[in-house]
Amino acid sequence: MKILNAKELAEVDAFTMNSQSLSDWELMERASSRAFLEILKKINPEKDFVYIFCGTSNNGGDGLALARMLNQKQVKIRVFEVAYSSSTSKAYQKNIKFLKENRIQINTVQNQNEIPDLNPATCIIDAIFGVGLNRRMPGFIQELVKKINLTEAFKISIDVPSGMYLEQSIETDEEFVISDLCLTFQLPKLPFLLPETGHYVENFKLIDIGLSEEKIKQTKTPYNYITTSDVSSILKKRAKFSHKGSFGNALLIGGYEGMWGSVIMTTQACLRSGAGKVYTHLDKTGRLVLAQHALESIYIQNCPKALKSNPNWNAIGVGMGLGLSNNAVQLMEEVLAHQPKRLLLDADAINLLSKQKNWLKLLPKNSVLTPHIGELKRLVGEWDNDFDKLNKAKQFCKTYQVVLIIKGAHTCICDGTNFYFNSSGNPGLAKAGSGDVLAGVITALLAQNYKVLEACQLGVYLHGVAADLALESFSEHSLIATDVISYLGKAFQLLESKID
Ligand SMILES: NC(=O)C1=CN([C@@H]2O[C@H](COP(=O)(O)OP(=O)(O)OC[C@H]3O[C@@H](n4cnc5c(N)ncnc54)[C@H](O)[C@@H]3O)[C@@H](O)[C@H]2O)[C@@H](O)CC1
Ligand SMILES: Nc1ncnc2c1ncn2[C@@H]1O[C@H](COP(=O)(O)OP(=O)(O)O)[C@@H](O)[C@H]1O
Ligand SMILES: [K+]
Structure with missing residues (x-):
């Protein structure tokens, strides 16, 4: 719209x-x-x-x-x-x-x-x-x-x-x-x-x-509002003779400094959003927790080796609970050297980029960055008002040829030319962990080879719809990120029912 x-x-x-x-x-x-x-x-x-x-x-x-x-x-x-x-x-x-x-x-x-x-x-x-x-x-x-x-x-x-x-x-x-x-x-x-x-x-x-x-x-107009009819035309049917290889390999990197939960929720959301295979690298102290909560994912112990040995990751999502340690810096360097086809940077990956701005020009074209307002400020600097914020975001996307997803109520996607505001979601999402879920949904869609901007629109919308549908059983107060994951299925169902 x-x-x-x-x-x-x-x-x-x-x-x-x-x-x-x-x-x-x-x-x-x-x-x-x-x-x-x-x-x-x-x-x-x-x-x-x-x-x-x-x-x-x-x-x-x-x-x-x-x-x-x-x-x-x-x-x-x-x-x-x-x-x-x-x-x-x-x-x-x-x-x-x-x-x-x-x-x-x-x-x-x-x-x-x-x-x-x-x-x-x-x-x-x-x-x-x-x-x-x-x-x-x-x-x-x-x-x-x-x-x-x-x-x-x-x-x-x-x-x-x-x-x-x-x-x-x-x-x-x-x-x-x-x-x-x-x-x-x-x-x-x-x-x-x-x-x-x-x-x-x-x-x-x-x-x-x-x-x-x-x-x-x-x-x-550069300004758009994402509605059901906009995204239902994006969602692709899964072909009858498809196999796991048809839906891409997603690699998720994060979960250090006691923040295993973060990348594990991203993993769960990625699994629930259609990726063919989901691989997760997190601090080895968290591997059993990963095994307990995401049986279907594959644990990657040596991330640099995995990056070097496989040039064909369909999508990489990095940053969820990654921390800012030297180890995190090294992992980021490995990811940037790998130059993935599809890259999503969330949370600490964005914070590291803000500290090391010379990395920005190393980002593969069309990388997706998912900052909340605080993270955005660190990336683009302070703004005078919301219109100035949109201008700064647009300029940033143009300069570095990336897509920004500015999270919050009516999350705004900017590709350097256009803006897409989300219509779904509710304040129940305003809790730690919701962003990790969003990162998982979008990484899964990127792995499935959706066009970058379409993956962002579809992901943001589905994430909000899952949170809206979850209010059947939870309230805005009680909703937590794992509830949103459990409602992703219903959110997909709703859009699948609209595919011709
Ligand atoms: N046929 C149409 O065009 C329709 C218009 N509709 C209504 O019409 C509205 C738009 O109508 P208008 O274009 O007349 O806009 P407004 O009713 O908002 O009035 C703006 C008018 O006031 C003047 N103005 C602007 N700021 C001023 C200020 N600070 N002090 C004094 N005067 C000021 C403008 O020059 C303009 O003439 C819509 O918001 C909607 O409510 C609806 O009835 C739908 C159909
Ligand atoms: N008031 C709100 N209404 C709708 N969605 C919201 C609201 N507040 C936050 N969200 C959504 O919740 C998510 C929060 O992400 P983020 O702040 O990065 O959390 P975390 O990184 O702790 O998981 C984003 O998708 C954002 O759009
Ligand atoms: K009025």
């Missing part, structure tokens, strides 16, 4: 209206009536008192249409026109006319003194600014938003929380609506997926308004 900016969205809107012979009012009506159905699920039409704040552009037009629909349902409402401009669109004027015909009072707020008492409201609909916000909101709207945020009312933002920009960060002294629910039209918006702003839009729902799929497909 694509993530578009305001200009691209406006082009898609225009194309849709043209190709479906719709007026802007009709498209607005479609959008509002679908949002209305979602709002009805959240309010009590008999009891709630809904305040609707409408700007003077199309987002405000949606708000006016919602006011009419709520009024028709006999919901108690108050409508406020937040008049930041005197020029309004035709669709907007038509909605104003309908409200007037229905004798619905429209209150105007155009300065701080006109901000109403919000105490009576049990629900607030925020339709002040949508995707079109491109500069700081006027002072009186900042004050209004501050007040909205202070109320106990259930807050619903239409399309985008007012005050949030699609392509730039918000200054610390700027306000934006912190809503309980954001009903966003058709496609996700970039700030919802970035931690600084996404933290305040935890609950967004995509409302399909039938925008032209053809035009969306044609629109070029």
Whole structure:
């Protein structure tokens, strides 16, 4: 699924209206009536008192249409026109006319003194600014938003929380609506997926308004959102006459300094993700634990020898619990000298790279690095804001011709040109060990010869889906990394059921 900016969205809107012979009012009506159905699920039409704040552009037009629909349902409402401009669109004027015909009072707020008492409201609909916000909101709207945020009312933002920009960060002294629910039209918006702003839009729902799929497909954007339909087309069927050699040899290297568990979980996840043969090198003190927990894997005692004697590892995953000792440094040197076809670097492998930046240019092309935010900072340096972080990540990928998987909520994959944000997963994953599992899933897919970027998208998505499915039996509090491994089978089943 694509993530578009305001200009691209406006082009898609225009194309849709043209190709479906719709007026802007009709498209607005479609959008509002679908949002209305979602709002009805959240309010009590008999009891709630809904305040609707409408700007003077199309987002405000949606708000006016919602006011009419709520009024028709006999919901108690108050409508406020937040008049930041005197020029309004035709669709907007038509909605104003309908409200007037229905004798619905429209209150105007155009300065701080006109901000109403919000105490009576049990629900607030925020339709002040949508995707079109491109500069700081006027002072009186900042004050209004501050007040909205202070109320106990259930807050619903239409399309985008007012005050949030699609392509730039918000200054610390700027306000934006912190809503309980954001009903966003058709496609996700970039700030919802970035931690600084996404933290305040935890609950967004995509409302399909039938925008032209053809035009969306044609629109070029670096930003993408990984959904089931994107990855189910990547997953390959296992051929009837295949054998273990058809699915690659994966070598996993880590598990030192008492951190055996780390690489053993990677091994388990790799085994559960389709690799033909999984070999594991860890500190020899951990070999019996490996044997107990991953009977199907093959223990490699002498890693340098294994690297030298086999030039054909289909994929190598290194770093999970590797430590930073001299031994770890030597192992990394061996791996880099080996120049594997497919290489994934996690955890301490990334930390070692950050300490020894001259190694970066030795990385085989298309190596995959899976840093969490702390590890990313060590690699690319500090950033000013999330947009700056994306730029730095992109530059890093370009310079070293690698793929970065920036882990966290809505994990972001960057290949130096495009960004892919994950849609699956939950905060139950925010525990040590989850990343080791992800490394195992992706190494298995790399060993099976999936294209690097596809292995990353598929792996990240499956890992999140496994964690989501595991919530059937566990809670976000109780979920642990091995539970995620035990649900990988169900996650694969879900995608396999979608293969034609
Ligand atoms: N036909 C369409 O295009 C549809 C639009 N829809 C709604 O329309 C919204 C987009 O409409 P608009 O493009 O009118 O955008 P907005 O409703 O977000 O308003 C932006 C307008 O305000 C101006 N503006 C931006 N920042 C300002 C500031 N700080 N102070 C004062 N004025 C400022 C802009 O120049 C622009 O005219 C969507 O978010 C969605 O809610 C939906 O109804 C779906 C259909
Ligand atoms: N709040 C969250 N929501 C969704 N996924 C998360 C969240 N926090 C962490 N994760 C996922 O959990 C994993 C954590 O990886 P990492 O921090 O490297 O753990 P470790 O190395 O200790 O195993 C990553 O895949 C990350 O995307
Ligand atoms: K809004």
